[in-house]
Amino acid sequence: TFLKFRxxxxxxxxxxxxxxxxxNAISQDQLEQSIIPMAYETFSHPxxxxxxxxxxxxxxxxxSEIAALKRCDIDFDNLRGKTYSKKGKRERIFxxxxxxxxxxxxxxxxxxxxxxxxxxxxxxxxxxxxxLKKECFKEMKxxxxxxxxxxxxxLRNEGAGLDYIQxxxxxxxxxxxxxxxxxxxxxxxxxxxxxxxxxxxxxTNARPPKRQKE
Numbered sequence: 596t597f598l599k600f601r602x603x604x605x606x607x608x609x610x611x612x613x614x615x616x617x618x619n620a621i622s623q624d625q626l627e628q629s630i631i632p633m634a635y636e637t638f639s640h641p642x643x644x645x646x647x648x649x650x651x652x653x654x655x656x657x658x659s660e661i662a663a664l665k666r667c668d669i670d671f672d673n674l675r676g677k678t679y680s681k682k683g684k685r686e687r688i689f690x691x692x693x694x695x696x697x698x699x700x701x702x703x704x705x706x707x708x709x710x711x712x713x714x715x716x717x718x719x720x721x722x723x724x725x726x727l728k729k730e731c732f733k734e735m736k737x738x739x740x741x742x743x744x745x746x747x748x749x750l751r752n753e754g755a756g757l758d759y760i761q762x763x764x765x766x767x768x769x770x771x772x773x774x775x776x777x778x779x780x781x782x783x784x785x786x787x788x789x790x791x792x793x794x795x796x797x798x799t800n801a802r803p804p805k806r807q808k809e
Contacts, residue, residue, distance in 0.1 A: 619735070619736050619741060619744065620741070620744050620745040620747075620748040620749075620777065621652075621735075621741065621745045622745070622749070623652070623749060626648075626649070626652055626745075630648065630727065630732075631645055631648070631649065633727060633730075633731045633732075634648060634723070634727060637726060637727060637730050637731065638723070638726070640705075642698070642701050642702040642705055643702050643706070643713060643714075643715070644723040645698055645702070646695075646698045646699045646701070646702040646713070647661060647713055647715070647720055647723060648723060648724070648727075648742070649694065649695050649698050650691060650695050650698075650699065651720075651739055651742035651743075652742040652745055652746055653690075653691045653692055653694075653695045653746065654676075654689040654690060654691050654695070654746075655689070655742065655743045655746045655747065655763060655764050656678065656689055656743075657680070657681075657682065657739075657740075657743070658717045658720050658721065658739045658740075659680075659681045659682075659717055660678045660679065660680055660681075660687075660689075661678070661712075661713065661720055662711060662713075662715060662716055662717045662719075662720060663678050663679045663681070663711065664676070664678045664711060664712040664713065665708075665711060665712055666703060666708050666712045668712075669699070669712065671696050671699075671700065674690060674691055674692060674693065674695075674696060675688060675689065675690050675691070676688070676689055676691070677689070680765055682765070687765050690763075720739060721738070721739060724737055724738050724739050724741075725738075743764060743775060744775045744777075746763075747760050747763075747764060747772065747775040747776040747777075748775070748776055748777050750763065750776065751776035751777065757769055757772050757773065757776060760772050760775070760776045
């Protein structure tokens with residue numbers, strides 16, 4: 596090269612490794628005791644916001660998948676539904692609980708379906724999270740994707756395997772699931788103590804063999 600020919604040394608900046616930070620996660624108690632009540636106080640017509648936030652947490656659906664949802668594709672009797680995944684480019688099944696059913700039906704009874712189940716867009720869904728973060732949760736990384744990492748963490752802490760969570764979240768690579776589905780410190784310590792204290796107890800209760808009389 597020209598620089599090498601002129602014997603000019605140029606120190607290029609080193610590439611620093613990016614630090615992979617674990618996604619934040621909220622608990623179901625935080626959802627019910629803090630986020631949902633604040634949504635009722637923040638929005639003038641909160642039923643839609645509450646239904647969307649609740650479903651995002653319980654189902655682990657992406658923002659695009661909620662925006663693509665049709666009411667006819669929600670099976671309220673069996674607490675499941677199907678939606679189109681842009682990322683996977685296919686339809687996929689999702690699940691929700693009885694509380695989600697109540698909240699969705701309450702909103703659906705107040706507004707007829709026009710373009711999709713929630714009559715909103717991806718930006719519209721983002722707005723609810725942005726508004727709550729701005730008004731109530733400034734210190735929290737509160738965004739739609741937080742709901743996916745939260746339900747993944749909850750499932751993992753309750754004993755669900757990574758294969759199940761990978762399929763639940765529609766991840767192509769299980770390494771992505773490992774990042775999402777963190778185990779909290781309390782569960783880690785509980786498992787550790789169960790293993791270690793169990794072994795310790797076994798050793799403590801073990802009696803030395805009796806010496807035979809000569």
